[in-house]
Amino acid sequence: MRMGRPVIPAGDRKNTRFSDRKRVDKEVCGMRSRDSNRDQDEQAGMEQLVSTLVHGFRNPLSSIKMGLTTLQARAAATEADRRILDVSLREVAHLERMLKDLEEAFRSSEPRLIRTGLNAPVRQALGRAAPMFREKGVILEADLADSLPNADLDTGKVESLFLKLFLNALEASGPGCRVAVRTRPDPSGKILIAEVEDDGRGMPPGILERATEPFFSTGNGKPGLGLTAAERIAKLHGGTIEIVSEPGCGTTVTLWIPVRG
Known part of the structure; x- marks a missing residue:
């Protein structure tokens, strides 16, 4: 049974x-x-x-x-x-x-935050990058808003972030190209926004999606760490970066950092 x-x-x-x-x-x-x-x-x-x-x-x-x-x-x-x-x-x-x-x-490493403006470290990075831009014949422009609210920033790290963005744009640009940095608050006044825009060679989608990946290189002899480090610094400040690019039309990197406090 x-x-x-x-x-x-x-x-x-x-x-x-x-x-x-x-x-x-x-x-x-x-x-x-x-x-x-x-x-x-x-x-x-x-x-x-x-x-x-x-x-x-x-x-x-x-x-x-x-x-x-x-x-x-x-x-x-x-x-x-x-x-x-x-x-x-x-x-x-x-x-x-x-x-x-x-x-x-x-x-x-924890950022050493002080209550200060965003434009000061941007100007420091501009000063450090300017000789390299002149040597290559690339134009470096700045449009920095006067009325930005202060935020909690590690000015050394933020300066380093912008220098990396400038040099990344410089590497993608030939003589006569332009690289522009702009700062502004968002309408709520709670977020600082900065853009670094170039009219260089741009990136195809396959490269763009890996742009912040550690050690990703396009074969230009660079180690592929600049954008990785820039993104990490942004995150240490509670912020983020976004990269928009199109081959032949250039690249725009946008940084958002909360004001907090």
Whole structure:
């Protein structure tokens, strides 16, 4: 005689379903906890690696820079020597920016916030970028609103953010192109908005969607960390960036930072 399935009373079936649901919920919570711990371990490992690399390269770079600067200052240096030294110092500066991008993209550090205006760090970044724009023949313009509300900002990090956006636009622009930065409040006065716009070569969709991805490069010899670091700095301020681009028409990066306070 074939045995049928045992009959489970309705109340017991309800308790069984409840018990199964609790078991599944517990397993899901455990998986999430393990994933979170693994992510934290990976982040800590990456931060330690970045810290070691940055420290290991920054010290010898400082010595190289000091030596080159000393040689450059000597009156006996020929014109050919000076050109070589100028190129060498530019390459050292490029390596220093790469290390800073690496540090800001991966190392966690709480921003040192002060209540201040957005335009001041933007102007600082403009001053640092201007010589490189002049050298390449790219026009750098600014339209900074006078009536911006103050916000909680780490001015050093925000200056670094804008410098990265300027240099990214410069890299995509040829002689005679224009790069413009604009600042303004949103109508509510609760958000600061800044735009960095260029009329350079632009990006196709496949590159645009990966623009802030760490180490993504278009084969131009750059490490692909500038926009990654810029986005991280924006997030440290509770903000975000959006990139709009079209091949042959240029790129616009928009930054939103809440005023808070």
